[in-house]
Amino acid sequence: MKIIEAKNIEYAYPDKTMGIKNFTLNIEEYERVVLLGSNGCGKSTLLKIFAGLIKPTSGNIKIFEKDITKGNYLYFRKNIGFLFQNPDDFLFNPTVEDELLYTPMQLGISNKEAKALISKNANYFGIKKLYEKPPFRLSGGEKKRVALACVLQLNPKLLILDEPTSNIDGKTRKRILEFLDEYKGTMIVSTHEIDFVKKISNKVVLLSPKKDVLKVGGIELLEDTKYLEIAEII
Ligand SMILES: Nc1ncnc2c1ncn2[C@@H]1O[C@H](COP(=O)(O)OP(=O)(O)OP(=O)(O)O)[C@@H](O)[C@H]1O
Numbered sequence: 001m002k003i004i005e006a007k008n009i010e011y012a013y014p015d016k017t018m019g020i021k022n023f024t025l026n027i028e029e030y031e032r033v034v035l036l037g038s039n040g041c042g043k044s045t046l047l048k049i050f051a052g053l054i055k056p057t058s059g060n061i062k063i064f065e066k067d068i069t070k071g072n073y074l075y076f077r078k079n080i081g082f083l084f085q086n087p088d089d090f091l092f093n094p095t096v097e098d099e100l101l102y103t104p105m106q107l108g109i110s111n112k113e114a115k116a117l118i119s120k121n122a123n124y125f126g127i128k129k130l131y132e133k134p135p136f137r138l139s140g141g142e143k144k145r146v147a148l149a150c151v152l153q154l155n156p157k158l159l160i161l162d163e164p165t166s167n168i169d170g171k172t173r174k175r176i177l178e179f180l181d182e183y184k185g186t187m188i189v190s191t192h193e194i195d196f197v198k199k200i201s202n203k204v205v206l207l208s209p210k211k212d213v214l215k216v217g218g219i220e221l222l223e224d225t226k227y228l229e230i231a232e233i234i
């Protein structure tokens with residue numbers, strides 16, 4: 001199955017800022033994509049499009065061979081795990097435990113099963129002690145851990161993580177890398193950490209306005225289009 005087919009997509013924000021320009025990319029099932037690029041180059045915009053949360057203002061995109069339409073919204077929500085760069089965009093329940101339970105319950109899992117399901121990831125990310133707290137009172141790194149646990153617990157077919165390790169301590173960073181290393185589905189991860197390329201990816205996408213061949217972390221990236229340089233690394 002093709003996971004993402006994006007052809008000449010562009011996205012302009014309501015104030016006319018170009019979030020992403022003339023971008024083309026295909027992602028096949030089980031590919032592990034690391035998305036690199038400088039601040040403001042459009043990584044978060046692109047990931048929101050890939051998650052079906054916003055629709056390109058021009059060009060064509062298919063996600064799981066489906067168009068971004070209202071009718072497909074639930075299908076995308078069930079099959080795509082999306083971590084926002086800013087956890088405040090995601091966390092809204094009264095307590096951390098409610099936050100963790102929210103999606104499994106929405107998907108019809110019983111309360112008892114949902115509690116068992118969240119417990120594993122809560123232990124893994126060391127957030128059980130935060131269960132009773134309101135998410136807005138957490139530290140930046142704690143919020144990120146809660147948001148990650150929420151996203152990862154359902155083992156989505158497509159995992160999209162926007163800078164999962166920003167604001168994160170070394171121990172949690174190691175856990176995230178371990179998790180991603182073992183993760184079996186398709187994933188797209190944006191980051192400024194160059195060692196992610198070698199540790200977890202088999203494809204690199206670099207958003208860059210330059211036309212040159214670039215070297216990232218010792219790996220040569222080939223020129224493709226003006227805004228995209230891709231290399232398959234083996
Ligand atoms: N809601 C918005 N309204 C208007 N412009 C926006 C909005 N969100 C982002 N932008 C602009 O769109 C462009 C791309 O932003 P985006 O957040 O996708 O970049 P990014 O690559 O994720 O950056 P970073 O590495 O800092 O996270 C930037 O010029 C940004 O200022």
Ligand SMILES: [Mg+2]
Pocket residue numbers: 043044045085162
């Ligand atoms: Mg971003």
